[in-house]
Amino acid sequence: MFALMEAARVEALHCFNDSATGLRAVIVIHNSRLGPALGGCRYLSYPDEKSAIEDAVRLAQGMSYKAALAGLAQGGGKAVILRPPGVDNRAELFEAFGRAIDSLGGQYITAVDSGTLSADMDCVAQYTSHVTSTTSAGDPxxxxxxxxxxxxxxxxxxxxxxxxxxxxxxxxxxxxxxxxxxxxxxxxxxxxxxxxxxxxxxxxxxxxxxxxxxxxxxxxxxxxxxxxxxxxxxxxxxxxxxxxxxxxxxxxxxxxxxxxxxxxxxxxxxxxxxxxxxxxxxxxxxxxxxxxxxxxxxxxxxxxxxxxxxxxxxxxxxxxxxxxxxxxxxxxxxxxxxxxx
CATH class of the missing domain: 3.40.50.720 (NAD(P)-binding Rossmann-like Domain)
Known part of the structure; x- marks a missing residue:
C-alpha cells in the first residue's frame, strides 16, 4: 500500500468501516498544496479491497492534476465505497459516510461520481458541510x-x-x-x-x-x-x-x-x-x-x-x-x- 502511495505521491489514505450500515470506504487525499482535496465518491462493486484502493489512488491523482490546470484553489482527492451485494438502508450508509468525511475536518470535500446520486449527497450533507453536488447545489x-x-x-x-x-x-x-x-x-x-x-x-x-x-x-x-x-x-x-x-x-x-x-x-x-x-x-x-x-x-x-x-x-x-x-x-x-x- 505504501509503495502505491509513494509512486503516486499520495499524501494520505483513509479507510472507514461501519458494520451497522455496511459502509466500507476509502478516501484518498492526493495533494493539498492548492487547497482542500475535492473529488467525487464512487459507489461500485470491486473484486477486492486492493482494486478499490488502486482505483481511488489513480482517480485522486487525476483530480489533483485537473484542479491545478483548471486554475482552482483545490487539491485532489477521491472516495470509493465498496458496494455490498445487498444494503438494508442506502440512506443510512451515506449518512455514515458523511460522518467519516466530517472526521477529517475539511481535508476532503466529496461530490457525485459513478454510482452515486445527488440524493446520496443530501444524506452526506446531514452530517458534514464538506460536500457538494447535493440536490440544492445542482447537477455538474x-x-x-x-x-x-x-x-x-x-x-x-x-x-x-x-x-x-x-x-x-x-x-x-x-x-x-x-x-x-x-x-x-x-x-x-x-x-x-x-x-x-x-x-x-x-x-x-x-x-x-x-x-x-x-x-x-x-x-x-x-x-x-x-x-x-x-x-x-x-x-x-x-x-x-x-x-x-x-x-x-x-x-x-x-x-x-x-x-x-x-x-x-x-x-x-x-x-x-x-x-x-x-x-x-x-x-x-x-x-x-x-x-x-x-x-x-x-x-x-x-x-x-x-x-x-x-x-x-x-x-x-x-x-x-x-x-x-x-x-x-x-x-x-x-x-x-x-x-x-
Missing amino acids: SPHTAMGVFAGIRATAQARLGSDDLEGLRVAIQGLGNVGFALAEQLHAAGAELLVSDLDPGRVQLAVEQLGARPVANEALLCTPCDILAPCGLGGVLNSASVAKLRCSAVAGAANNQLLNPGAADELEARGILYAPDYVINCGGLIYVALKHRGEELPAITAHLTQIDRRLTEIYGHAQADKRSPARVADALAERILYGVK
Missing part, C-alpha cells in the same frame, strides 16, 4: 458537457484548421448525463453524430431527438470519424484500440481514457491529436468547486472559458516540442503542484 453534468464542447472546438481548430463543427463527424462513446448533453450541443452546432451506449434506450433517444446514427459498442472505436469522444468509463485507449482508430483527434469526457502513458505516445505517432481528459472534462469540477465556495453562475460560466484556452496552450507546446499533449499537460500540472520544471 451540464457544465462538464459545456467544457468538453468548448474543448472539441479548440481541438478541431488545432487539428483541422477550423472550430466550425458544421458537418463534422463526431463519434460519441457513452450517452450518460454528460455524453447526451454533449451530443445535444454538437447536434445544435451541426455536427454529424455516431453514437453507442450499453443502454439501447439512450441510443434510441439520440437517434430520435438528434438524428444520430447508432453504432455497435465494439465497432465505434474503429468507425471513420473526425473526432472520437469517449464519454463512458476509462481505459479505452490502449495499444490495441489505438491501432484501430480511424479519427483525426480524440476529445471526450471520460476520465482516465489512457490505459497507460504509452498510449498517448502511440496516438502521437499515428498523428491523432489527443485532448488530455482531465483538461477537457474539468467543467464539472469547476462547477462544484466554485458552487461550494458560494460563487454565482456567471462567475462559474466565465471560468469555463479557461478550458479551451488551456487546451490551445497545451497543443501549442506539444507541436513545438513534438510531444504528446498528454505529456505536456502532465508536465504543466506537476510544475504547479511540485514546482517541477
Whole structure:
C-alpha cells in the first residue's frame, strides 16, 4: 500500500468501516498544496479491497492534476465505497459516510461520481458541510458537457484548421448525463453524430431527438470519424484500440481514457491529436468547486472559458516540442503542484 502511495505521491489514505450500515470506504487525499482535496465518491462493486484502493489512488491523482490546470484553489482527492451485494438502508450508509468525511475536518470535500446520486449527497450533507453536488447545489453534468464542447472546438481548430463543427463527424462513446448533453450541443452546432451506449434506450433517444446514427459498442472505436469522444468509463485507449482508430483527434469526457502513458505516445505517432481528459472534462469540477465556495453562475460560466484556452496552450507546446499533449499537460500540472520544471 505504501509503495502505491509513494509512486503516486499520495499524501494520505483513509479507510472507514461501519458494520451497522455496511459502509466500507476509502478516501484518498492526493495533494493539498492548492487547497482542500475535492473529488467525487464512487459507489461500485470491486473484486477486492486492493482494486478499490488502486482505483481511488489513480482517480485522486487525476483530480489533483485537473484542479491545478483548471486554475482552482483545490487539491485532489477521491472516495470509493465498496458496494455490498445487498444494503438494508442506502440512506443510512451515506449518512455514515458523511460522518467519516466530517472526521477529517475539511481535508476532503466529496461530490457525485459513478454510482452515486445527488440524493446520496443530501444524506452526506446531514452530517458534514464538506460536500457538494447535493440536490440544492445542482447537477455538474451540464457544465462538464459545456467544457468538453468548448474543448472539441479548440481541438478541431488545432487539428483541422477550423472550430466550425458544421458537418463534422463526431463519434460519441457513452450517452450518460454528460455524453447526451454533449451530443445535444454538437447536434445544435451541426455536427454529424455516431453514437453507442450499453443502454439501447439512450441510443434510441439520440437517434430520435438528434438524428444520430447508432453504432455497435465494439465497432465505434474503429468507425471513420473526425473526432472520437469517449464519454463512458476509462481505459479505452490502449495499444490495441489505438491501432484501430480511424479519427483525426480524440476529445471526450471520460476520465482516465489512457490505459497507460504509452498510449498517448502511440496516438502521437499515428498523428491523432489527443485532448488530455482531465483538461477537457474539468467543467464539472469547476462547477462544484466554485458552487461550494458560494460563487454565482456567471462567475462559474466565465471560468469555463479557461478550458479551451488551456487546451490551445497545451497543443501549442506539444507541436513545438513534438510531444504528446498528454505529456505536456502532465508536465504543466506537476510544475504547479511540485514546482517541477
